[in-house]
Amino acid sequence: MSDRSANAPTLPPEIARRRTFAIISHPDAGKTTLTEKFLLYGGAIQMAGQVRAKGEARRTRSDFMKMEQDRGISVSASAMSFDFDGYRFNLVDTPGHSDFSEDTYRTLTAVDAAVMVIDGAKGVESQTRKLFEVCRLRDLPILTFCNKMDRESRDTFEIIDEIQENLAIDVTPASWPIGQGREFVGSYDLINDRLDLMERADRNKVAQSIAIAGLDDPKLADHVPAHLLEQLCEEVEMARGLLPALDPQAVLDGTMTPIWFGSAINSFGVRDLMAGIARLGPQPQPQRATPRQIGPEEGKVAGFVFKVQANMDPKHRDRVAFLRLASGHFTRGMKLTHVRSKKAMTVSAPVLFLAADRELAEEAWAGDIIGIPNHGQLRIGDTLTEGEALRVTGIPSFAPELLNSVRALDPMKAKHLDKALMQFAEEGAAKVFKPMIGSGFIVGVVGALQFEVLASRIELEYGLPVRFEGSQFTSARWVTGPKDKLARFVEGNKGHIAHDNDGDVVYLTRLQWDIDRIERDHPDLTLSATKEMM
Ligand code: G4P
Numbered sequence: 001m002s003d004r005s006a007n008a009p010t011l012p013p014e015i016a017r018r019r020t021f022a023i024i025s026h027p028d029a030g031k032t033t034l035t036e037k038f039l040l041y042g043g044a045i046q047m048a049g050q051v052r053a054k055g056e057a058r059r060t061r062s063d064f065m066k067m068e069q070d071r072g073i074s075v076s077a078s079a080m081s082f083d084f085d086g087y088r089f090n091l092v093d094t095p096g097h098s099d100f101s102e103d104t105y106r107t108l109t110a111v112d113a114a115v116m117v118i119d120g121a122k123g124v125e126s127q128t129r130k131l132f133e134v135c136r137l138r139d140l141p142i143l144t145f146c147n148k149m150d151r152e153s154r155d156t157f158e159i160i161d162e163i164q165e166n167l168a169i170d171v172t173p174a175s176w177p178i179g180q181g182r183e184f185v186g187s188y189d190l191i192n193d194r195l196d197l198m199e200r201a202d203r204n205k206v207a208q209s210i211a212i213a214g215l216d217d218p219k220l221a222d223h224v225p226a227h228l229l230e231q232l233c234e235e236v237e238m239a240r241g242l243l244p245a246l247d248p249q250a251v252l253d254g255t256m257t258p259i260w261f262g263s264a265i266n267s268f269g270v271r272d273l274m275a276g277i278a279r280l281g282p283q284p285q286p287q288r289a290t291p292r293q294i295g296p297e298e299g300k301v302a303g304f305v306f307k308v309q310a311n312m313d314p315k316h317r318d319r320v321a322f323l324r325l326a327s328g329h330f331t332r333g334m335k336l337t338h339v340r341s342k343k344a345m346t347v348s349a350p351v352l353f354l355a356a357d358r359e360l361a362e363e364a365w366a367g368d369i370i371g372i373p374n375h376g377q378l379r380i381g382d383t384l385t386e387g388e389a390l391r392v393t394g395i396p397s398f399a400p401e402l403l404n405s406v407r408a409l410d411p412m413k414a415k416h417l418d419k420a421l422m423q424f425a426e427e428g429a430a431k432v433f434k435p436m437i438g439s440g441f442i443v444g445v446v447g448a449l450q451f452e453v454l455a456s457r458i459e460l461e462y463g464l465p466v467r468f469e470g471s472q473f474t475s476a477r478w479v480t481g482p483k484d485k486l487a488r489f490v491e492g493n494k495g496h497i498a499h500d501n502d503g504d505v506v507y508l509t510r511l512q513w514d515i516d517r518i519e520r521d522h523p524d525l526t527l528s529a530t531k532e533m534m
Contacts, residue, residue, distance in 0.1 A: 018367030025117035026125035042082025079369040110324040120153030177261040284367030287326035296366040301328035304392035321378035399529040400444025425501035433498035473508035481525035
C-alpha cells in the first residue's frame with residue numbers, strides 16, 4: 001500500500017494537527033510509564049501515578065483479570081486524547097499481553113503511526129518484533145524510544161544496529177545519549193542542536209534544554225564532564241558518517257525510524273519524543289475502503305469501528321464501540337448511516353476519552369477516536385457514513401489457535417450462555433462456533449489466558465459459572481466458494497462443520513492433513529485462516 005501521503009498543507013488545520021498513534025513494546029519496557037508521562041505533559045493528568053497500578057501486582061494473573069473486570073481502567077485507557085504544542089494527540093492503547101494479539105492487530109488499523117519503546121538494556125524483544133511486523137504490513141511510520149537509559153544499557157551503536165538488522169528498517173538518531181547508567185547525564189538533540197540534561201532529583205521535572213551551537217561549542221564543557229564530552233563528539237562524528245541522515249519522507253513511508261534515548265520514569269526525553277511525533281509523525285491518513293478509499297480531507301463524515309467493549313457497566317448491558325473517524329467533521333447528535341444494516345443512527349452521546357475521565361464529545365475530526373454507546377448494533381469492522389455505501393476494509397479476524405467446548409455448570413441456564421457467547425463473539429473477544437451436529441458451542445481463542453478471562457467475565461457479567469473443556473478439534477478454517485459446491489461440501493462433512501456468529505461456514509478438524517486434502521480435492525473451495533470483519 002503506498003497511498004501514504006506526505007504531510008501536505010492542504011488538510012483543514014484541525015485535521016492536520018491530529019496525531020493518532022499507538023505504543024508498541026515488549027512487556028516491562030516502559031509503555032505504561034511513558035503513557036503516563038505523555039498524559040502529564042499533555043495536561044490530561046496532574047500527577048504521575050494516576051494511570052498505572054503498581055508493577056508487581058498489575059502483572060499477576062488475578063490482578064490482570066480484576067483489571068479486566070474493573071472495566072474502568074481498561075476502557076479509559078483504550079483511547080486517550082490530549083494536546084501538546086498545538087497538536088491533538090490521540091493515543092490508542094494496545095493490550096500488552098501477547099494473548100490479545102488479534103485485538104492489537106485491529107487496534108493498529110485505527111492509528112497512523114506507532115511509537116516503539118525498547119529497553120536500552122534488552123534491545124529488540126520478541127513481542128516488539130511481532131508488533132513491529134504488524135506495523136510493517138501497513139507501512140505504519142514508527143518512532144523509536146530507547147528507554148531506561150538511566151540504567152546500565154547496551155552500547156548505542158549496538159542498539160541501533162540491532163534494530164536495523166532485526167527489523168530491516170533504517171535508523172537515524174534524533175538524539176545521542178551522553179554517558180550511561182550512573183554516569184548518564186542526558187542527551188544531545190541532533191535535530192535541534194540542543195543539550196538536554198536529566199534532572200535526577202525530581203522524576204517529574206524536566207530540566208531546561210540548552211541551545212548549543214554545534215558540538216564545538218565551548219558551552220558544552222560547562223555541563224558535560226570532559227571524558228563524556230570527548231566520547232560524545234567521537235560517537236556523533238561516527239554516527240553521522242555511518243548512519244543515514246533524517247529523511248522526513250522516509251519516516252512517513254515507514255522505511256526509516258528516528259530514535260530518541262531517554263528515561264520515561266525520569267521524564268527524560270519524553271518531550272523531545274512528543275515534539276518528534278508532532279513534527280515527524282503523519283497527519284490522519286487515507287483509509288482503505290470499498291468501493292473507494294476515504295480521504296481525511298473529505299467534508300463528509302465516515303468512520304469505522306475497530307473495537308467494541310461490552311458491559312462496561314454490568315448493571316446495564318451497554319457497549320461502547322470505538323470509532324476511528326476517517327474523514328470529516330463530526331458533531332454531536334449527527335445522524336449517520338450504519339452501512340451494514342443501511343439504517344440511520346443518531347449519535348447523541350458520543351464520548352471522548354481524556355485520561356481517566358470520559359467526556360461527551362461535542363465534536364470530533366478525522367483522526368479522532370470516539371466511543372459510541374449502543375446496545376449491540378455496532379460491531380467490529382462496521383462503517384458509519386453520511387449516507388454513502390462505503391465499507392472500510394483490512395480489519396481481519398484470525399482463525400483461533402485454541403479450541404474448547406464450553407458448558408454451563410447449571411444446565412438450566414444454558415440459554416444465557418448462548419447470549420453471553422454471542423456477545424463476546426461480536427465484541428471480538430472470542431470466536432464462537434455452533435457445530436452442525438451435537439449441542440453446545442466451540443469457543444476459539446488465540447491464547448489460553450483468554451479462556452480464563454472469558455470464564456470470569458461470563459460469571460461476573462451473566463452470573464453464570466461455566467467450564468471450558470478440551471474439544472476434539474484443534475483447527476478452524478472458514479470455507480468459501482460457489483454456493484452449490486459449498487452446500488455439497490457441508491452436506492458431506494457435517495461432523496466437521498460449524499457456523500460462526502455471522503452464519504459463515506467453518507471447517508473444524510484436528511489434522512492439518514485434512515485441510516491439505518480438502519484444498520486438493522475441492523479446488524473451487526477456499527479454506528482460510530482469516531476473515532474480513534464486516
Ligand atoms: P510496561 O507498561 O511496558 O509493562 O512497563 P512499565 O511502564 O510498567 O515499566 C516497567 C518497569 O520499568 C517499572 O518498574 C517501571 O518503573 C520501570 N521503568 C520505566 N521506565 C523506566 C526508566 O526510564 N528507568 C528505569 N530505571 N526504570 C523504568 P517496576 O519496578 O516493575 O514497577 P514499579 O514498582 O516501579 O511500579
